[in-house]
Amino acid sequence: MSQGQHGEAGRHVTADALEAYVMGMLDDIEVAEVERHVSKCSVCEQALMREATLEMAFERVVRESGRRSERAPEPARRVAQLRSGAIAGGAVGAFAMAAAVILWVVPASTHGGVSSSFGAEVEANVGAQPYAQAGDAADDSRITDARDGG
């Protein structure tokens, strides 16, 4: 800003000077010069208020964009949690299934009696190696984990 633009000649403070004022980029003498004019000139005072409003608005923009970027990873974290939960649930389910098969088959083969046709079918298919079957199921679930997780 050239000299005299906000002096006694009555010329207004330039937009650059007002911007520099709100940004704290003027030295003490320049600040005093701007303030002397602004306190007597309602046009420049209004312009200064608008500039200050904008300055405060920029702080809000930074604050809001910061908040948004903090929230941004949240969906990704949620998906990861859901996926790990599903995987853990799958593994637990597989173990439960294997345990159920063992509980179903072992007593039947031990006591020699088959109570139903479903039990007979299970005995025919897996009864000879129940524990191997359970172990296989667990191994399968781990492979799925690795694939899902990777």
Add this chain to the structure above:
Amino acid sequence: LARSDEPRATASEPKAPTHDELCARALAGDMAAWNALVQRHNHRVVVSLLGRGMGLDRAKDVAQDAWMRLIEQQREGRLKTLQLPGLAIVQAGFLALETVRRETRHETSWRRHEPIDARPEAGEVPDPAIDAEARLLSNEQLARAEAVLARCSPSARKVFRLVYGNDGGMSHAEVADVVGLSVQRVRQIVCEVRKLLRAAVEGDEAKVVKP
């Protein structure tokens, strides 16, 4: 007016107490520390009041009152932490609101004695309940400005966030130290980003070129 390179360059001066040290000393009742903090942050407080639509002279008075209140609170042992300039800005905001409420009440009772056609329209009396932040920026303007900021280069964004973040941010000299640029370059970046955001807020985005 030429833009000064030195007004905020307090942190880089050798042996000068850091901002945190000043705050700690002020909390312990050191008036010299309070003076240094007022000297450093008062302008920001005044600008925040101007941004609320307060005139310059009154803004300076209210800012002064806000500092006095903080010092009183410290002396009464009611101030446990001191985050500046944010706390002073908040204190000044409360005082500004109080002032507007008081004046609105006074104005209303005084106006009762005037003829009806001399009374102001409803819109002319400022509503103290209006949230100052919402008045600063509509959601649409905010979204536009955020989009523009997101499109700036990462280094420009970082500089801008350091200057305008954390309730008053850092001085240009401090930011220059942090990012390893000259104060002049930091100011150039801030001015460029500011120009973009101003255009975005004022709905004139197409006229400005990305830095």
